[in-house]
Amino acid sequence: MDPQHVVNDLVIRFANVNGTGSASANEMFAKSVFRMGIPVTPKNIFPSNIQGLPTWYEVRINGKGYLGRREGIDILVGVNPQSQSRDIESIRPGGYYVYDNSKKLHDQYIRDDINYIGIPMIKLAMEHYENPRLQQLFKNIIYVGAVATLIDVDLEVVKAVIAEQFEKKPKLVPPNYLALSLGVNYVKENYEFPLPIRVERVDKVGDSILIDGNTACGLGAIYAGATMMAWYPITPSTSIASAFEKYCKKLRIDPESGKKNYAFVQAEDELAAIGMVIGASWNGARAFTSTSGPGVSLMNEFIGLSYFAEIPVVLINVQRGGPSTGMPTRTQQGDILSSAYASHGDTKHPMLFPSTPAECFEMTVQCFDLADRLLTLVFLISDLDLGMNNHLSPPLKWDDNKRYDLGKILSAEDLENMSEPFGRYLDVDGDAIPYRTIPGTHPTKGSFFTRGTSHDEYAKYSELGEVYLRNVDRLAQKWETAKTLVPSPEFYQKENQSEYGLVFFGTTTYAAIEAMELMKEEGVVIDSMRVKSFPFHAEVVDFIEKHDQVIVVEQNRDAQFRTLLINELEVNPSRLISIVNYDGMPITAHAIKTQIVDKLSVAEA
Amino acid sequence: MSYVKPKFHHPALKKNKVGYVKADYEGVISTLCAGCGHDSISGAIIQACYEISLEPHKLAKLSGIGCSSKTPTYFLSNSHGFNSVHGRMPSITTGANMANKDLIYLGVSGDGDTASIGMGQFVHAVRRNLNMTYIVMNNGCYGLTKGQDSATADFGSISKSGSENPYQAIDLVGLALELNATFVGRSFSGDKEQLVPMIKAAMSHPGFAFLDVISPCVTFNNNKGSTKSYTHVRAHIEATSLFDFVPKEEEINVQYNEGTSTKVELFDGSEIHLSKLAPNWDPTDRRSAVNRLQDAKSTGNILTGLLYIDPESQDFHSKLDTSDIPLNQLKQEVLCPGNEKLENINSGFR
Numbered sequence: 001m002d003p004q005h006v007v008n009d010l011v012i013r014f015a016n017v018n019g020t021g022s023a024s025a026n027e028m029f030a031k032s033v034f035r036m037g038i039p040v041t042p043k044n045i046f047p048s049n050i051q052g053l054p055t056w057y058e059v060r061i062n063g064k065g066y067l068g069r070r071e072g073i074d075i076l077v078g079v080n081p082q083s084q085s086r087d088i089e090s091i092r093p094g095g096y097y098v099y100d101n102s103k104k105l106h107d108q109y110i111r112d113d114i115n116y117i118g119i120p121m122i123k124l125a126m127e128h129y130e131n132p133r134l135q136q137l138f139k140n141i142i143y144v145g146a147v148a149t150l151i152d153v154d155l156e157v158v159k160a161v162i163a164e165q166f167e168k169k170p171k172l173v174p175p176n177y178l179a180l181s182l183g184v185n186y187v188k189e190n191y192e193f194p195l196p197i198r199v200e201r202v203d204k205v206g207d208s209i210l211i212d213g214n215t216a217c218g219l220g221a222i223y224a225g226a227t228m229m230a231w232y233p234i235t236p237s238t239s240i241a242s243a244f245e246k247y248c249k250k251l252r253i254d255p256e257s258g259k260k261n262y263a264f265v266q267a268e269d270e271l272a273a274i275g276m277v278i279g280a281s282w283n284g285a286r287a288f289t290s291t292s293g294p295g296v297s298l299m300n301e302f303i304g305l306s307y308f309a310e311i312p313v314v315l316i317n318v319q320r321g322g323p324s325t326g327m328p329t330r331t332q333q334g335d336i337l338s339s340a341y342a343s344h345g346d347t348k349h350p351m352l353f354p355s356t357p358a359e360c361f362e363m364t365v366q367c368f369d370l371a372d373r374l375l376t377l378v379f380l381i382s383d384l385d386l387g388m389n390n391h392l393s394p395p396l397k398w399d400d401n402k403r404y405d406l407g408k409i410l411s412a413e414d415l416e417n418m419s420e421p422f423g424r425y426l427d428v429d430g431d432a433i434p435y436r437t438i439p440g441t442h443p444t445k446g447s448f449f450t451r452g453t454s455h456d457e458y459a460k461y462s463e464l465g466e467v468y469l470r471n472v473d474r475l476a477q478k479w480e481t482a483k484t485l486v487p488s489p490e491f492y493q494k495e496n497q498s499e500y501g502l503v504f505f506g507t508t509t510y511a512a513i514e515a516m517e518l519m520k521e522e523g524v525v526i527d528s529m530r531v532k533s534f535p536f537h538a539e540v541v542d543f544i545e546k547h548d549q550v551i552v553v554e555q556n557r558d559a560q561f562r563t564l565l566i567n568e569l570e571v572n573p574s575r576l577i578s579i580v581n582y583d584g585m586p587i588t589a590h591a592i593k594t595q596i597v598d599k600l601s602v603a604e605a
Numbered sequence: 606m607s608y609v610k611p612k613f614h615h616p617a618l619k620k621n622k623v624g625y626v627k628a629d630y631e632g633v634i635s636t637l638c639a640g641c642g643h644d645s646i647s648g649a650i651i652q653a654c655y656e657i658s659l660e661p662h663k664l665a666k667l668s669g670i671g672c673s674s675k676t677p678t679y680f681l682s683n684s685h686g687f688n689s690v691h692g693r694m695p696s697i698t699t700g701a702n703m704a705n706k707d708l709i710y711l712g713v714s715g716d717g718d719t720a721s722i723g724m725g726q727f728v729h730a731v732r733r734n735l736n737m738t739y740i741v742m743n744n745g746c747y748g749l750t751k752g753q754d755s756a757t758a759d760f761g762s763i764s765k766s767g768s769e770n771p772y773q774a775i776d777l778v779g780l781a782l783e784l785n786a787t788f789v790g791r792s793f794s795g796d797k798e799q800l801v802p803m804i805k806a807a808m809s810h811p812g813f814a815f816l817d818v819i820s821p822c823v824t825f826n827n828n829k830g831s832t833k834s835y836t837h838v839r840a841h842i843e844a845t846s847l848f849d850f851v852p853k854e855e856e857i858n859v860q861y862n863e864g865t866s867t868k869v870e871l872f873d874g875s876e877i878h879l880s881k882l883a884p885n886w887d888p889t890d891r892r893s894a895v896n897r898l899q900d901a902k903s904t905g906n907i908l909t910g911l912l913y914i915d916p917e918s919q920d921f922h923s924k925l926d927t928s929d930i931p932l933n934q935l936k937q938e939v940l941c942p943g944n945e946k947l948e949n950i951n952s953g954f955r
């Protein structure tokens with residue numbers, strides 16, 4: 001086999017057994033590459049299980065800064081006999097299989113188009129460590145040492161990362177260093193290194209950070225001033241709650257009393273979680289919940305209450321593979337329609353679509369401002385890939401001059417000075433957004449009765465058709481106001497140059513940008529737009545109008561985003577070409593590019 | 606349709622300590638059936654709030670769905686109210702309470718709203734010892750949907766259509782005791798003497814105060830053979846005690862007989878005085894309450910009165926250790942950590 005000399009462009013996949021401590025070893029590997037200034041994209045492909053099942057950790061290393069997933073595994077580090085057969089099949093011809101040769105590899109696993117690199121991982125671990133649990137853990141560090149040497153990762157960087165990892169347990173540093181050196185030395189003594197496919201220090205990450213979207217959401221909620229989170233455990237959203245609590249403990253303890261400036265409530269189910277958020281928000285605190293598709297399904301009745309009674313709610317939906325319990329540990333953008341129109345009756349909810357952890361932070365804050373301003377529920381639509389995987393992201397930023405937009409709240413003084421009676425559902429300003437009062441504000445003014453039943457401008461129950469119409473028509477009008485407040489889309493060209501337009505959102509962005517670049521290299525230029533919000537901004541409408549054919553890329557089977565565009569903008573469906581990926585793995589540039597080429601050639605034929 | 610009562614009243618009406626007359630605690634005119642037990646409970650709530658000199662805007666009234674859940678419009682018009690969705694009042698109240706620990710929370714529910722669709726949220730509010738008064742207006746049937754048996758309908762009770770209930774009843778008081786609720790009482794809509802002081806005590810209790818109030822449905826469950834009819838309840842009522850609630854700083858005039866009376870001091874200095882009628886029962890001993898409840902049940906009686914109170918009750922906020930200032934009053938300066946801290950956090954991710 002001819003060695004291909006490739007620098008800073010490879011995919012390494014670690015095949016492990018879950019519950020064996022491999023995740024932290026793999027993360028240290030990815031972090032070391034990141035510390036060498038090379039853009040990395042780690043993806044944790046894990047089972048819905050705690051111990052004993054196959055789990056993979058895939059790291060794409062790309063000097064050009066492409067952050068989407070890429071097909072074709074260059075190096076597979078196989079330490080799980082259960083998945084060995086498929087793991088070996090998954091390696092690209094000419095790739096490498098790094099495996100534990102403590103036992104001889106069975107003949108059935110020998111492919112003649114790949115390279116085999118045996119490291120006696122468990123044997124070395126058993127020789128140097130007595131405790132079986134430690135043998136297991138250090139086996140992981142042994143393969144990190146071996147792989148680092150094979151692809152030329154700076155070992156001093158790896159050691160620094162290890163030292164940081166065990167900062168609080170410094171006794172663990174020397175045995176980890178020993179394990180690392182066992183792997184390093186075995187490679188040095190037995191193989192030619194580095195491989196033709198390797199890494200090299202560059203300066204391509206700038207001030208970026210390596211962080212997961214859920215942590216950024218949790219921090220965003222803290223910076224937005226959320227004081228109550230109610231939630232119910234569900235993959236892949238749970239780590240938002242963990243992050244919120246973790247950072248609240250650091251950032252939200254009253255320095256004098258030591259008491260908490262937040263309430264963190266694990267609810268009995270998702271229904272209760274959103275009920276608590278509605279209650280807290282009604283009572284003037286910023287509150288939020290996070291969940292995934294099944295949780296949103298359960299919350300539907302309350303979502304309608306929030307819409308109709310006009311109570312601000314921030315709901316973070318970290319999507320996973322549906323329907324039903326679906327693929328709880330795989331990613332999808334499958335809750336677009338069920339979020340946009342959640343609940344019975346005529347309902348619509350604003351949605352924001354972050355595509356990086358930095359945007360998870362920023363848009364979580366925006367969600368709170370929008371919810372308070374519009375007095376409605378606002379979704380942050382994330383997904384498992386964005387939420388649970390580490391991403392190379394711009395740093396999180398907060399503008400110290402920014403003031404929260406708490407919307408239209410009447411104080412006791414405002415109520416005192418009002419010449420007209422207070423109407424909770426009265427459109428005073430002509431923007432269809434009413435004013436609200438917080439319970440306890442004034443002894444005799446501003447009280448009202450919140451209800452999910454039909455009500456007039458003064459929150460009084462009414463079954464009169466004209467009263468109902470005035471209210472729901474105002475809500476429709478409020479939706480028009482929302483269009484002027486939500487973030488505008490991002491464009492990737494100064495001016496339109498093609499009759500084709502590419503539309504994408506959320507985590508599809510990485511792969512879409514890469515696909516555009518790949519096509520550009522082949523002389524195909526397509527205009528593109530990343531949608532950041534629903535309702536659709538006027539600029540979204542304009543972009544679609546200006547292109548004959550619009551290619552909509554998304555990660556679900558039924559092209560839900562395309563349906564949303566058709567439904568909301570009355571676009572002729574024949575103008576919207578759909579590209580989808582819904583196998584639970586993040587979409588790749590290759591998948592987008594080949595589908596575009598296929599569809600366009602059909603369209604032109 | 607809501608009918609608004611006239612606001613003006615006779616100038617000679619007695620004002621309470623905070624300057625309100627009783628009419629200031631009223632709501633709009635009830636649209637429930639004439640004679641409905643729920644209206645009597647609304648009256649007791651008005652009376653209790655007036656007597657303890659509560660400022661109406663310092664209370665939030667919340668409910669679920671059903672006849673009972675309509676009642677918050679019939680009292681305390683100057684309080685914010687929230688008629689939420691079926692069975693979910695506890696979660697709304699939990700959130701509201703988290704946002705502002707300084708208001709009094711009065712939750713009103715029914716037997717369908719609590720013992721069926723809302724059972725999950727009810728038991729978890731008990732578990733957290735949420736600081737609220739939770740009143741179930743218990744009539745054993747679904748009034749608003751025309752009289753179906755509810756989960757609190759007694760085994761063997763005869764419905765208006767003549768059918769006998771084949772299912773065991775959920776006894777909400779027994780359940781609340783089992784779940785370690787810190788204040789448990791039962792009363793009867795027709796017994797204002799007992800109900801008014803019980804509501805007052807419940808509102809002073811720092812934790813989950815549960816009141817199961819038998820409240821006959823005159824339209825669908827007041828027939829012969831029903832165990833929730835006025836006639837049946839009056840004939841089978843058995844009280845644990847004669848009951849009085851003495852707010853803080855108020856002189857105690859009533860004399861209680863030594864040996865038969867008990868005094869329970871509440872955290873704010875108020876007192877509950879009980880002239881005990883039930884033998885072998887101590888209001889601060891959960892086990893004795895459970896036993897008394899079972900004894901009454903075995904004789905077909907309905908035990909009313911204060912059954913249990915935990916004077917050491919620690920509410921949900923205490924468990925969470927939240928700030929003394931209500932969370933909804935914290936400003937951006939306190940809540941937002943600022944960019945410098947964020948820069949440090951960023952460094953940890955490099």
